[in-house]
Amino acid sequence: EPEVTQTPSHQVTQMGQEVILRCVPISNHLYFYWYRQILGQKVEFLVSFYNNEISEKSEIFDDQFSVERPDGSNFTLKIRSTKLEDSAMYFCASSGWGTDNSPLHFGNGTRLTVT
C-alpha cells in the first residue's frame, strides 16, 4: 500500500538555525498537510496545501514557517530560525480530496529537537 514517507526521522538543531523537514506524499494525492505534536500535548494543525498554494494555515504557522512543493513529489516544511519551543514531532499527511471526503494518510513523523 502506498505510504507517506518523512525524512529524517529525528533532527537535532541549534536554536536560530534553519531546518527543512521533508515529506514524500502519496503520488496521486492532491492535498498536503503539516501537523505537529509537542510532547504530551495535542496534535496541532499547521498548514494545508493544494494546487501549489497554501489553502489554510493556523496561528502557529507564522513568518518563520514556509512550505514548498519543489519538484512535484516532495513537500517540505522550512523553519527559518528555530526556537526551543519548536521542538516537537512533525507529521506530514496527504489526502486525495478534502478532509471530509478522503482520509488523511500520515507519515511516521520527524522528531525535531532544538537545543
Next chain:
Amino acid sequence: GDSVTQMEGPVTLSEEAFLTINCTYTATGYPSLFWYVQYPGEGLQLLLKATKADDKGSNKGFEATYRKETTSFHLEKGSVQVSDSAVYFCALSDQAGTALIFGKGTTLSVSS
C-alpha cells in the same frame, strides 16, 4: 474555536475487556468526526469516521456514534486484544473541511 476533549490516559486493560474512550467536541456547524490510531513507531491511521448526527462508524471491532445532543463521539470495543495497544486520537474537521482538529490522544495498553 472548535476543539476536541478526550479522556486522559493511559488506559490499562486486560485482554478481552470492554473499552470505552470518551471524546467530546465543541464546534460551530456540523463537523465530521474521526478516530485515528497510532501504533508504536508509526504514523496516524484513520480508524473510523462519521459525517453526520447518529451515524455510527465502525472498523476492526471498534465503534463510535456521532451524538449531536451530547456532542460526543466515544470509542468502544467489546473485547480488546494486545494488538490494540496504541494511542487513539479523536478529531473533527474544521469548517473549511481542509484541516483536522485533534484531541490530545489516549494511550491504551492491553496486557495478556
